[in-house]
Amino acid sequence: MRIITAKTKLRNYPIYISSKISQYFPLLIKENFKDSEKIVLVTNNKVFGIYEDKINNILKECSLPYEIVIIQDGEEYKNLKSADYIYRKLIDFNIHRNDIIIAFGGGVIGDLAGFAASTFHRGIKLIHCPTTIIGQVDSSIGGKVVVNYNNIKNVIGSFYQPHMIAIDPTLNYTLDENQIINGLGEIVKYGLVFKKKILEQLSENVEDKKKDRLLELIKTEVFKDIIYDCCYIKTRVVAKDEFDLDYRNILNFGHTIGHCIESAFNLSEINHGMAISIGMIIEIDISISLGLVSEDIKSVVLELYKKLKLPYRIPKIDVEKITGALKYDKKFKTAQNKFVLLKGINKPVFYYNIEKSVIVDNIKKSMYNYL
Numbered sequence: 001m002r003i004i005t006a007k008t009k010l011r012n013y014p015i016y017i018s019s020k021i022s023q024y025f026p027l028l029i030k031e032n033f034k035d036s037e038k039i040v041l042v043t044n045n046k047v048f049g050i051y052e053d054k055i056n057n058i059l060k061e062c063s064l065p066y067e068i069v070i071i072q073d074g075e076e077y078k079n080l081k082s083a084d085y086i087y088r089k090l091i092d093f094n095i096h097r098n099d100i101i102i103a104f105g106g107g108v109i110g111d112l113a114g115f116a117a118s119t120f121h122r123g124i125k126l127i128h129c130p131t132t133i134i135g136q137v138d139s140s141i142g143g144k145v146v147v148n149y150n151n152i153k154n155v156i157g158s159f160y161q162p163h164m165i166a167i168d169p170t171l172n173y174t175l176d177e178n179q180i181i182n183g184l185g186e187i188v189k190y191g192l193v194f195k196k197k198i199l200e201q202l203s204e205n206v207e208d209k210k211k212d213r214l215l216e217l218i219k220t221e222v223f224k225d226i227i228y229d230c231c232y233i234k235t236r237v238v239a240k241d242e243f244d245l246d247y248r249n250i251l252n253f254g255h256t257i258g259h260c261i262e263s264a265f266n267l268s269e270i271n272h273g274m275a276i277s278i279g280m281i282i283e284i285d286i287s288i289s290l291g292l293v294s295e296d297i298k299s300v301v302l303e304l305y306k307k308l309k310l311p312y313r314i315p316k317i318d319v320e321k322i323t324g325a326l327k328y329d330k331k332f333k334t335a336q337n338k339f340v341l342l343k344g345i346n347k348p349v350f351y352y353n354i355e356k357s358v359i360v361d362n363i364k365k366s367m368y369n370y371l
């Protein structure tokens with residue numbers, strides 16, 4: 001088992017990564033949560049459908065009374081109504097401050113259950129067991145707990161660090177290909193911004209044109225190393241700027257436009273990693289337009305995208321629907337926009353006050369059928 005210690009102002013916490021985590025989990029609970037008397041596991045109907053037996057077996061081994069709360073699957077359920085549902089269950093189960101919420105699911109469940117854990121009794125124990133690649137390399141780490149509101153992404157939330165993260169990379173094997181692509185988008189971001197080796201590992205371990213190549217890729221040992229590296233990078237970035245005041249914005253490469261694409265397509269028609277993949281291409285195009293980097297970088301990235309089946313274009317849509325969502329970007333001030341752009345691979349740079357026409361032109365360029 002590999003362990004990373006995440007260091008934050010609120011608390012330091014361990015991240016355990018192992019394909020055999022279910023064997024260790026009960027022991028980790030007994031050792032790390034001596035004061036806890038009950039467990040509430042929050043998951044969704046899809047994940048529960050796949051892992052019901054596994055979940056029950058692990059929880060039984062923990063020797064604490066437990067309850068399972070099931071939320072409907074989907075980004076559209078990451079909202080206050082679902083949080084309210086969880087609060088009611090926590091009250092029904094008479095949950096106290098020392099008791100544990102386990103978020104067992106992807107980023108949606110992690111954000112939602114984390115939000116409920118952070119607010120119930122002003123914060124109860126939180127364990128993330130991420131079951132998607134996005135959850136494992138990104139959303140479970142760093143303490144952002146949040147829900148969507150009124151079709152605005154991630155607008156109501158806070159920072160609440162978990163008490164433990166348990167990552168089992170084999171849980172990803174049941175993801176469908178779209179979800180694998182979703183996670184790979186985020187991993188490519190780590191490669192482009194922080195560690196070129198990740199891009200090389202991805203490229204070398206994916207067989208060209210083979211139908212099941214992505215599933216085969218995520219089953220390799222190298223992919224487990226990649227998960228570890230991404231977790232390590234994220235914990236180090238968060239340790240430098242836990243509250244996302246400046247440096248942590250670096251993780252936002254591809255996300256400035258990516259989040260707007262998600263909003264423009266009503267949050268559920270296009271998944272997060274896919275929107276981020278397209279967002280990265282548009283932000284590379286903006287970097288090129290501003291003379292920060294040469295065209296070559298784009299061809300290298302597109303070559304990798306092809307192998308990994310990552311999307312780089314969006315269906316034609318009124319561009320204002322995308323740029324209109326920019327005003328909700330947390331990095332922006334009233335009169336100043338802020339992007340993470342690239343001066344090269346692993347050379348990220350913050351860039352301010354980009355002219356709207358540059359943004360609009362590059363978004364339009366990424367649309368299918370745009371002449």
Ligand SMILES: NC(=O)c1ccc[n+]([C@@H]2O[C@H](COP(=O)([O-])OP(=O)(O)OC[C@H]3O[C@@H](n4cnc5c(N)ncnc54)[C@H](O)[C@@H]3O)[C@@H](O)[C@H]2O)c1
Binds near residue numbers: 073074075132144175
């Ligand atoms: N808090 C953060 O720092 C942070 C960072 C990145 C993303 N996010 C958030 O995370 C969410 C995206 O995460 P996601 O991509 O994991 O989405 P998700 O949670 O919706 O999961 C994607 C799909 O995979 C299914 N699924 C989950 N685990 C599975 C498994 N093991 N096998 C089969 N299917 C499985 C889910 O039911 C869902 O249908 C967004 O809401 C995004 O805003 C948060």
